[in-house]
Amino acid sequence: MDKAKDIKVMIVEDDDEIRDLMHMIIGKSPGYNCVAAFRDCESALKPVTEELPEVVLMDIELPGMNGIEGIRKLKEKVPETDFIMLTIRDDDESVFESLKAGATGYLLKDTPPARLLEAIREVHEGGSPITPSVARRVTNSFHPHSASPLSERETEVLARLCEGEAYNTIAERFFISGHTVRAHIKNIYRKLQVNSRGEAVKTAIKDKLI
Amino acid sequence: MDKAKDIKVMIVEDDDEIRDLMHMIIGKSPGYNCVAAFRDCESALKPVTEELPEVVLMDIELPGMNGIEGIRKLKEKVPETDFIMLTIRDDDESVFESLKAGATGYLLKDTPPARLLEAIREVHEGGSPITPSVARRVTNSFHPHSASPLSERETEVLARLCEGEAYNTIAERFFISGHTVRAHIKNIYRKLQVNSRGEAVKTAIKDKLI
DNA sequence: CTCACAATTGCGCAAATGAGGTATTTTTTA
DNA sequence: TAAAAAATACCTCATTTGCGCAATTGTGAG
Known part of the structure; x- marks a missing residue:
């Protein structure tokens, strides 16, 4: 055989x-x-x-x-x-x-x-x-699970943040001022109850917000 | 019916x-x-x-x-x-x-x-x-990377970087100086052919180096 | 047994970045 | 229509970051 x-x-x-x-x-x-x-x-x-x-x-x-x-x-x-x-x-x-x-x-x-x-x-x-x-x-495991508290724009910004982009890069990408990015991020921090970029990224990945 | x-x-x-x-x-x-x-x-x-x-x-x-x-x-x-x-x-x-x-x-x-x-x-x-x-x-998509050019320590540092941790936080975690963390990161940048934290994170995720 | 090279650790500086506070306009919702 | 949410924008300062320079250790090739 x-x-x-x-x-x-x-x-x-x-x-x-x-x-x-x-x-x-x-x-x-x-x-x-x-x-x-x-x-x-x-x-x-x-x-x-x-x-x-x-x-x-x-x-x-x-x-x-x-x-x-x-x-x-x-x-x-x-x-x-x-x-x-x-x-x-x-x-x-x-x-x-x-x-x-x-x-x-x-x-x-x-x-x-x-x-x-x-x-x-x-x-x-x-x-x-x-x-x-x-x-x-x-x-x-790929699905987003919880309803995100973030607005559409904030989610976009957070996604870029997770990619490691700098504030100014994000600003250019969305044709808005760096200051505006600032403000969005500040709101993101408040909504996610974090207070640093690192925590925000971690939370975003953990809760599949992006 | x-x-x-x-x-x-x-x-x-x-x-x-x-x-x-x-x-x-x-x-x-x-x-x-x-x-x-x-x-x-x-x-x-x-x-x-x-x-x-x-x-x-x-x-x-x-x-x-x-x-x-x-x-x-x-x-x-x-x-x-x-x-x-x-x-x-x-x-x-x-x-x-x-x-x-x-x-x-x-x-x-x-x-x-x-x-x-x-x-x-x-x-x-x-x-x-x-x-x-x-x-x-x-x-x-779950499988680990191909052969990584990074050393063990560098991989550890990169992982922390992807979690959004600050240099000093990483330093404390590994009981080394913040300066050392910088040096590792510098070598990581060279090996990955990037020159910013953001790019390094992106490359790490893309190539599943962590 | 050297010598070279990579890995790990360390320091200082100049510049960029990040977080906080405040404010106006537009859009959505109640 | 009034109130709330979202999106936009600016300023300042402390922190972080990236880069140049250097010592020590371990490994492996010659």
């Missing part, structure tokens, strides 16, 4: 039953090859240079190093490899920290085997398989 | 053929009801209060107001409605501006009708249907 084109998969999962089950499912599915399975990140980090998996399925809750840190470490060794988080954790922090660490997929553990295999292929072909509820978290 | 549970869909698409085709497909599919179809956002903004669509399919390239601005405006009127971008545009700016404007789905126009219907249901049930290549853009 020609296995040259099989997708080489690695599993990091501490539950023996789940890991063995996944190993078996992947191993016996045509087009997939489970080249390694570990119960923790520490074990996975050593031999990873030999096997070179193309896709890694990673749990978050693991003994010792957690899966998020694990991805960070593994990604340094094999930057071409795609990582899929496979976890029961369905909360913002787990999701965003995983993505920031380098995961390109995020599936919950209730994902049926058929979908899991599809996801492995999907990520390997340049996609980004994500459980619907998690995908919603991601898109929501 | 009980249509109470049908998902009420609105279309904004300037191409007559495509719009009529989508209207027909959605209209004749059980469980879906196309309550409105417009060729531009301006037309859609007026009567939207009467029909109250649950899902809107929105094109980006439209005569007059573009679809991104259109979502922004529409979302103010019907905040409960879910928006799916349906466009040929497959670039970072279109994707992220759409999401920031309030879209929770993003499909390319080569999406087959069956998948489109599935996506409408998915978004209505709290998911976030996104074309694989676009989803990859989204997850990549």
